[in-house]
Amino acid sequence: MQSRHLELSQVGIDFPTPKGPFTALTDVNLKIQKGEFISLIGHSGCGKSTVLNIVAGLHQATTGGVILDGAEVKEPGPERAVVFQNHSLLPWLSCYKNVELAVKQTQKGKSKQEIRDWVMHNMELVHMTHALDKLPSEISGGMKQRVGIARALAMEPKVLLMDEPFGALDALTRAHLQDSLMEIHADLGNTVIMITHDVDEAVLLSDRIVMMTNGPAATIGEILDVKLERPRDRLALADNPEYNHYRHEVLTFLYEKQKKVETVSGHKKSKQSGAKKKSDAA
Numbered sequence: 001m002q003s004r005h006l007e008l009s010q011v012g013i014d015f016p017t018p019k020g021p022f023t024a025l026t027d028v029n030l031k032i033q034k035g036e037f038i039s040l041i042g043h044s045g046c047g048k049s050t051v052l053n054i055v056a057g058l059h060q061a062t063t064g065g066v067i068l069d070g071a072e073v074k075e076p077g078p079e080r081a082v083v084f085q086n087h088s089l090l091p092w093l094s095c096y097k098n099v100e101l102a103v104k105q106t107q108k109g110k111s112k113q114e115i116r117d118w119v120m121h122n123m124e125l126v127h128m129t130h131a132l133d134k135l136p137s138e139i140s141g142g143m144k145q146r147v148g149i150a151r152a153l154a155m156e157p158k159v160l161l162m163d164e165p166f167g168a169l170d171a172l173t174r175a176h177l178q179d180s181l182m183e184i185h186a187d188l189g190n191t192v193i194m195i196t197h198d199v200d201e202a203v204l205l206s207d208r209i210v211m212m213t214n215g216p217a218a219t220i221g222e223i224l225d226v227k228l229e230r231p232r233d234r235l236a237l238a239d240n241p242e243y244n245h246y247r248h249e250v251l252t253f254l255y256e257k258q259k260k261v262e263t264v265s266g267h268k269k270s271k272q273s274g275a276k277k278k279s280d281a282a
Ligand SMILES: Nc1ncnc2c1ncn2[C@@H]1O[C@H](COP(=O)(O)OP(=O)(O)OP(=O)(O)O)[C@@H](O)[C@H]1O
Pocket: 015, 016, 017, 022, 024, 042, 043, 044, 045, 046, 047, 048, 049, 050, 051, 215
């Protein structure tokens, strides 16, 4: 197994707060191979975004660190593109111009024609060439996410970091985008780290699911290898016992092993998960 592409070693972070330092993460260790698709899952507030932000270079770890292809991550860089839940397109620029700007900023040697071709190629990947001249306000939420993904891909990042990229979308749009993402990942082979609250999404898309313990001082609890063959078809998988086994493993981790613990008046109190179907979302 290659182990030197992306490595998080002993990552921990303390945030300063008025009541003193708050330890959000401790001892997070993870080795990711080139081209792997990793999902991060865990209860709300456990520290998933903090892990992603440390890999993005937006937060500095208090202990340990992140190495990407032999270089320590110290700040944001174009080799680690981030896609957030709510698109962050510039509202005054057309879809085309939003992607073009990222290309111009990150790939300075390209001629005008090369820039145009590259923008078009990435818009084609996400099936958005029909809306090149539209402003973000003129397209749907799913389309905005597609353009956000095109913009991230156009930077040719080594690592694509996605923080609940489909969290704000309806189920059908979400399914379409998951399928697009699987196709793009198969074509390009980028390393992907994606945060999700959706157990089905994690199993469908991932090579490995990294399950985090509850905070404070959250860390990696378990890692599940998802060995389902690719390409994956959501309909065929619905009745696949292996798929349901993986799903069950994640649900067991979240709702049995990591029952949400709340502090009430200073006393820790275990919250029962219940058998609701909504429990499939962490
Ligand atoms: N800048 C900060 N200062 C203080 N505490 C912070 C800061 N950023 C995050 N935290 C705390 O760190 C913990 C982890 O937060 P984080 O946003 O990473 O969780 P998460 O798992 O991504 O949550 P969610 O699933 O709800 O988005 C939380 O308790 C949060 O309140």
